[in-house]
Amino acid sequence: GQQLNQSPQSMFIQEGEDVSMNCTSSSIFNTWLWYKQDPGEGPVLLIALYKAGELTSNGRLTAQFGITRKDSFLNISASIPSDVGIYFCAGQYSGGYQKVTFGIGTKLQVIP
Amino acid sequence: NAGVMQNPRHLVRRRGQEARLRCSPMKGHSHVYWYRQLPEEGLKFMVYLQKENIIDESGMPKERFSAEFPKEGPSILRIQQVVRGDSAAYFCASSPGTSTNYGYTFGSGTRLTVV
Numbered sequence: 001g002q003q004l005n006q007s008p009q010s011m012f013i014q015e016g017e018d019v020s021m022n023c024t025s026s027s028i029f030n031t032w033l034w035y036k037q038d039p040g041e042g043p044v045l046l047i048a049l050y051k052a053g054e055l056t057s058n059g060r061l062t063a064q065f066g067i068t069r070k071d072s073f074l075n076i077s078a079s080i081p082s083d084v085g086i087y088f089c090a091g092q093y094s095g096g097y098q099k100v101t102f103g104i105g106t107k108l109q110v111i112p
Numbered sequence: 113n114a115g116v117m118q119n120p121r122h123l124v125r126r127r128g129q130e131a132r133l134r135c136s137p138m139k140g141h142s143h144v145y146w147y148r149q150l151p152e153e154g155l156k157f158m159v160y161l162q163k164e165n166i167i168d169e170s171g172m173p174k175e176r177f178s179a180e181f182p183k184e185g186p187s188i189l190r191i192q193q194v195v196r197g198d199s200a201a202y203f204c205a206s207s208p209g210t211s212t213n214y215g216y217t218f219g220s221g222t223r224l225t226v227v
Contacts, residue, residue: 006154033216042116042203042218043155088154099145099168100216104154 006103023089028069033090118219137206
């Protein structure tokens with residue numbers, strides 16, 4: 001089955017710093033998704049990417065769909081305490097129905 | 113609140129009991145997905161259902177687990193004869209179609225603890 005490798009698995013950063021995390025896949029995807037999960041809650045969609053090479057921003061968040069279609073990264077600029085949480089990448093290969101596969105997550109801690 | 117509703121939020125069961133987890137999708141969504149999240153792990157796909165049909169159950173354990181999405185009412189994930197290893201957070205997501213162009217909207221999850 002499809003495997004997603006997400007790194008790093010955890011990060012401690014100072015408030016105000018930029019953050020970068022990435023995902024690689026063993027096979028190509030047609031869609032990359034980035035979710036954030038707050039403690040005790042379900043994941044919430046941050047950014048969706050649909051084309052290879054696509055670069056999309058959502059406020060302080062920027063994500064890119066890799067040219068090879070096997071990778072994606074998420075950047076968070078000028079981190080703030082409420083950025084704390086677990087960030088998941090997810091991918092889907094659209095050939096008829098294909099389930100969405102999730103990475104293991106990056107746990108982000110922001111030190112005020 | 114028109115979001116995906118899951119209940120209960122927390123469920124405690126003794127070993128050998130049955131656990132029933134409910135998911136009401138967003139209004140207008142007819143596709144439901146169940147995921148399991150073990151402590152310190154990512155989301156693992158379990159099953160995908162449309163109204164009255166199981167489309168993909170490739171992530172469901174072969175025994176003790178079952179899911180349904182009846183014509184009326186919520187989707188149900190049932191775990192029979194629970195064991196300690198079933199302790200996890202179970203999330204339901206819904207969408208109006210199979211394409212992620214619509215996005216998956218997740219509920220807040222049910223945290224199952226088996227004692």
